[in-house]
Amino acid sequence: MRIGIDVGGTNTDAVLVEGVRVLASLKKRTSMDVTSGIRDALQSLRKGCPFVDSDIDGVMIGTTHFINALVEAQRLAPTAALRIGLPATVALPPFVGWPARLVDAVSARSYLVRGGHEFNGNHIAPLDLDAVRSAAEDMARNGIRSVAITSVFSPVNAEFEESAAVAVADVLGGGTPVSLSHRIGRIGLLERENATIINASLREIAVVIVDGLRTILADLGLTCPLYLSRNDGTLMEVEEVRQYPVATFASGPTNSMRGAALLSGVETGAVVDVGGTTSDVGILRSGFPRESLTAVDVVGIRTNFRMPDIVSIGIGGGSRIRVEEGRCIVGPDSVRYRLTEDALVFGGTTLTATDIAVAAGSASVGDVTAVAHLDPEMVSDCMAEIARRTAVLVDSVRTSGEPLAVVAVGGGSIILPEHLDGIGRVVRPQNYAVANAVGAAIAQVSGEIDRIFLTSDETRDKVLDEARQEAVDRTVAAGASPNSVKIVELEEVPVPYLPGNATRVHVKAVGDLQRPCEPVA
């Protein structure tokens, strides 16, 4: 059995699953202190369905701990950015474009040294190790406690980041955390460097959080491994979380989509995750969210994390409903977490989307008599408006005109109809309200590469085979049982304005977690 917990902005959801069967589930308001909220969730889960230590293979947690630390700019480590790329790149030094508040919060210092690679693997310049050492000495004098190292084209060749890390450790001692960009981001120097700096600034708090979560498990007598959800919906062992906390930033939407895939059996389709205030729509391919190719701003910092490609609208179960000039207006404002107090069906005085769904007979929550007075025509207009806007949104993320399976999850998904015009049938699986926690519980592990290759028609197949193999190897290294690994994404994007058929290749593989007691194949 596994336990999945997903900490969201409003609710913390938890499930106990065996295989794909949900044995117990619960939903709680997220507490100010996220860690103690997780403790409460685990305790309540055990109360509802008593389990003992030996029953549990793993606890999987998707959490907002780290993004919150960045948003609040609290407890960030004094961080140095070391960039390897001179003589190139100096026009835009590290921290360019950062909000001043965050530059201060990480006590930023930056260093540029000679080195780096070209897209084809040639050196821009040899790595200047003496400059790396003097940078490290300056870091030591200035109280730097975490280091982010970024070398130009390190996704093509990581040798300089690795060598610089050794040199920095020589000077600062092995205890100072060092974050390497090729392990964190992809091509696009500033974005990858930003992500690496953010990661470095979270390294100290990562230790505190991981230890806190471990203590909770120990207090509850649980000795199983602890995993955190990654942005891409796969798992990180806690040791890895200490090194790459930034990879946990956006696990919420991904966990919902993964959970939707599992609960519904739909591998390719759209997922509509309806919360209290908004609906998120994303596309599943091979059971995983399609990822965004464009830059993502995190707290005002441009990054290129692989985040799910999600579009949102301000329609949720708590959306306020107004009728103006005979037209039904849904949201974008919402009663948020006060739904169970403010909505008509819960004895409140605010007309919400949930009330409309109850009046229309598509949901049965609360007191149906409280909405009996609503004009049936208005109710059906509002349902049609919700369906129409959701359909437009789903249509905007389709990749073809083929019929599309739609899976509805999230507590608010009771407001959706059984059919979306021009799209198809809407499936709302059992346990839809806790799909995100299920997504966390059943997650796999992954490995990926993102690199520019020079291909010709003769070498293309060989290059792609190599890329596939490397992604598989990385997945196994991340803890997957080798027989379970499969490729879930393979993208070739030609690099424009560059002769010689340079192609950017992205491959991602996933596999089932190898159980601790399982013999190594």
Added chain:
Amino acid sequence: MSWKLDDSHIDDLVRGAALLGTGGGGDPHVGALLVRVAIREYGAVTVLDVDDLDDLDLVIPTAQMGAPTVGAEKLPAGTEAVAAFLKLETHLDSKARATMPIECGGLNSMIPLQVAARLGVPVVDGDGMGRAFPELQMETFSIYGVSGSPLALAGENGETVIINTGEDNVRMERFARAITVQLGGVAHIANYAMTGADVKRTALPGTLATCIRIGLTIRQARDSNSDPIVALAKVLTTTIHGCLRVLQRGKVVDVQRNTDGGFVHGSARITSADGNDELVVHFRNENITAVVNGRLVAVVPDLICVLEADTAEPITTESLRYGQRVTVVGIGTPPSMRTAEALEVFGPAAFGLELDFTPVEELNEEELPTAASRE
């Protein structure tokens, strides 16, 4: 009349340049950061109108060439375009009065501004295409007798190369491209050095200001919840581009992409809301033709721009994808880009199309400026 370009113009300039990039030209984000940093350090840039130049002034345009994808990873030292500019000055043994863009669409609207800020020289408001094109000979300068050679090319190590292919600007392009690959896929160049008289005779005037006005118009329309396309059409009638025609409002239903020899080519299909009309855009780095129900409605060198339907945000060929709600517009090019000698260099045949050029305003009736349904 000269004017000052400062940080407050950059966002509008970026959006306008992306629109005139007509699907290509590279993401101006890195370029915009470079200009911001340069302006913060060295101060605002003086922009000269073409008419502010004396006939004997020397103007040396600057640009980046190569792959924007590489440029976003191997960021510039910031000195490359300056080095190319200074190298060409030294080579010509003459001081330039100003720099100028060769390409106002996309990233290359920004490079001369960075040079201007760093060197404290003005930038001339004009360029040689009023849009983006993939090759260095595709310039009004070239067509009307200005030689692209000598061309100075610089890398981040301070290395410079002078290429001189005489009058042959196609050969200049090939040589420069080969060296760009050796420099890692991106290089900065200075070429088409010319007199003030030649600028007045061959350049498309006012195109930087046009970029800024396009960006400003889109921003203001968004802020006031009015249709940005209608506002854009109105603004463009006051520029050398002259006219804007709405070719189709609809949804992207298919995108195909291929690569060959450094070009991304392919097509996108866009159907109207009622499903009755289908527009196909063909692109080769930039958009080159638009065809509605089998009938040509716009062709290079006129501009074909795919804009996000609600916001009029320009969409590049790389980021086109199924499901986007878009408005496809055709924008005219000035008369000097529609002459027989101009069309020989960047007309349909130069992109391998067996088509005659017909101006977008002849292919399409003017849409009355009533805000059409935006969904």
